[in-house]
Amino acid sequence: MARRTPSGYQGRVSEDAIAALREIAFWLERQNAPTYRVRAFRRAAAVLDDVDDLDRRVERGTLTDLEGIGRTTATVIAQAHGGRTPDYLAKVRDAAEVPEHGAELRAALRGDCHTHSDWSDGGSPIAEMATTARALGHEWVALTDHSPRLTVARGLSAERLREQLDVVARLNRSLAPFRVLTGIEVDILGDGSLDQDEDLLAELDVVVASVHSDLRMASAPMTRRLVTAASNPHVDVLGHCTGRLIGDRKRPQSTFDAREVFTACRDHDVAVEINSRPDRLDPPRELMRLARDLGCEFSIDSDAHAPGQLDWLAYGCARAEECGIGPDRVRNTRQAADITG
Structure with a gap:
């Protein structure tokens, strides 16, 4: 590659x-x-x-x-x-490591549904993330800073998120035809509800819903939590679903009924994220194959918190190819209009 x-x-x-x-x-x-x-x-x-x-x-x-x-x-x-x-x-x-697989799928990606800026816990301004994404060949990138409950990551209140929408609108005028999609990585709360105003979520182009707390919850309530989130009409992507960390910062994956959760994703048109961060690579391959067999769509995302991390998509593409997931099942191979429509 x-x-x-x-x-x-x-x-x-x-x-x-x-x-x-x-x-x-x-x-x-x-x-x-x-x-x-x-x-x-x-x-x-x-x-x-x-x-x-x-x-x-x-x-x-x-x-x-x-x-x-x-x-x-x-x-x-x-x-x-x-x-x-x-x-x-x-x-x-x-x-720089280059994965052996996934080159064809990587070439088919038009954008990235999960990125962060210095408005929350990212390290760079929105414009720098956007121009790097464009330089890497993207047609669009979704800006998905954290929601307010994640205070350690400077999550965005509704007021700050509305301010960000104005910034993105101005930036898009200068970057066209490249486009920054509005979005959020919204916390899935303990009961499956979402950590942001529902009316505001409805205005966004991309909503990634992820669990960041109570990751060791018992399997049954965690299953209900994820199914409830996937059933929310505003959710587009279920982010790093097991919450695992690998490498130096190890954290075991959450336990839940994956068949029930992925079936809810399929039935409510929610993409299962293939998180490309080297310290996540979430979900594990066996769950990726289960989601594939159940008919789910996927979103291969970088979860980038800095410009260079946008190039981590190659790792997710390699894993997707290994699991028999082709471009037709990957949401971010599509044009921005198909993502926001």
Whole structure:
């Protein structure tokens, strides 16, 4: 599978030091590197944006005199400014994992139904997430910041969400024909109700409903909880349904009657999310196959909280292909008008 890079970061020798710094940040985010490392490169790019004597500073070796530029970023800047691919950039490109499967499905995706911005617990502004999604070849991206109950993630109150809708409307005028779809990742409460005003949910393009609390609830009430949420007419996608975490941050999956939950998703036209985050990869393959056999549709989503994480879709596509899920069953292979209609 060919490695995908944002078209603004051409994957060639860059003569633009700012572009090199931003591309390094992109690859570090894709690798889920610590935030402080990513911020160092994004901060240096922002500092460099205001430098008008770059030739002189590179020649004299005084880049590190600028607040926000350290030895590593100064080396990247000097190498890129001299027409070389910076060594650090080459290293992070080479370290990028590319799944063996799923290339055809990945090429068919037109958008992403689950992303976050710095309005909740994401690390970047809406515009930066949108322009990176566009650079990766998307036609649209759904902005689904958290709902108010998730205070640790700065979930959006109804008032803040309405403010965000105005921001998205203005941004869409400048990005057209690319489109940011309005949305939310709304918490599924203990009784299956949703953590946001129902009338406001009706105004949104994409509603991803997810469980973030009481994940160890007994199977029967968890089943009722998920079925109730999937039966809500405003829900479009059931997000990371088992709530599991894998890798360094392990968390066991929630228990529920998957057949009953997925049947409710199918009957109420709710897509089962294939969450592509490397620390989730949710649901497990056996549940993906069950949902496939029951006739469910799917949404392969990045759950990105930073621009580089938008490229995690490749992991979900690989798993979908392994489970025999083709583009005709994947909702985000469709145009924006089909998602919002």
